[in-house]
Amino acid sequence: MEVTVKEIVSFYESIGIKYRITGEENVSVHSFCPLNALKQGSVTWARHLHRLPIEKMNEIHRKESLILVAEYGEILSGTEFPVIYAENAHRAFFLMTEKFFGFLNPDNRDRKIERTAVVDTRHIGKNVYIGHHTYIARDVSIGDNVTIMHNVTIEGGYISIGDHTIIESGTTIGAQGFSYFKGLEERDVCVPHYGGVRIGKHVKIGANNTIIRGCLGDTVIEDHVKTADLVCISHNDIIKQGAKITCGTVMAGSTTVGENAWLAPGVVLNNAVNVGDNSYVGIGSVVLKKVKDGRRVFGVPAGNID
Helix, strand or coil, X not given: XXXXXXXXXXHHHHCCCXXXXXXXXXXXXXEECCXXXXXXXXXXXXXXXXXXXXXXXHHHHHHCCEEEEEECCCCCCCCCCCEEEECCHHHXXXXXXXXXXXXXXXXXXXXXECCCCEXXXXXXXXXXXXXXXXXXXXXXXXXXXXXXXXXXXXCCCCEEECCCCEECCCCEEEECCCCEEECCCCCEEECCCCCCEEECCCCEECCCCEEECXXXXXXXXXXXXXXXXXXXXXXXXXXXXXXXXXXXXXXXXXXXXXXCCXXXXXXXXXXXXXXXXXXXECCCCEECCCECCCCEEEECCEEECC
């Protein structure tokens, strides 16, 4: 697909992104690329404008064409290629690629249930995709426009999945947690897990996540939460709206992660810890006590770094 500078800025106008341009508006490209792997006929982006390889970019543009989406502000000098300066260049670039090149996105696949999937529930919304070798039990409710990828298991108590949620391959939702008590003969007995899992709308669950069902209540993941790969969410955890949980995070049971909180890779949360709204937990940290709203913590054990 060919797209011109003029078409890109017209799109930005239509969605209210502030911009300005230098260079020719009729320059067109047919692809996209990262800044560290430039190629002809492509559009790329940059947040930081110092140390850009301007001469290399000019050479590529001379051979075919190149367009740069750059952070609104400082104007580059010496550029032969057109530059679109847009507020929040990162957002502007990826909104543009989804608009003009979205047909290449594998997430925009046909909405269907693959033939090898086993789906026992009848509570499935519209425009749902369910991948190969996925199992979904009877007591699962799936909203509209949900994507559930391959080799996913969803069973164990009542589980609800909200509209526009994406669950990547290899994830297990609804498994029984690791919690034991001494029985009458002093043998370890697993605590029964009678609860379920409630997942909100516009949630993204990464690959190979494990989400444990609740003990008495439910494990809750609210709207717009995003998890990366290899995340473990334990029984009765509550993850509030907009929280971001990155790779390798392990959450013990009955923890709460506040709205718009950020957990960096490799974070471990102790049992029943409360991480406040808009807080940040640094990479590899072990959180043993409450993190207040808006605080930034790091370390083992985690302490304030503000």
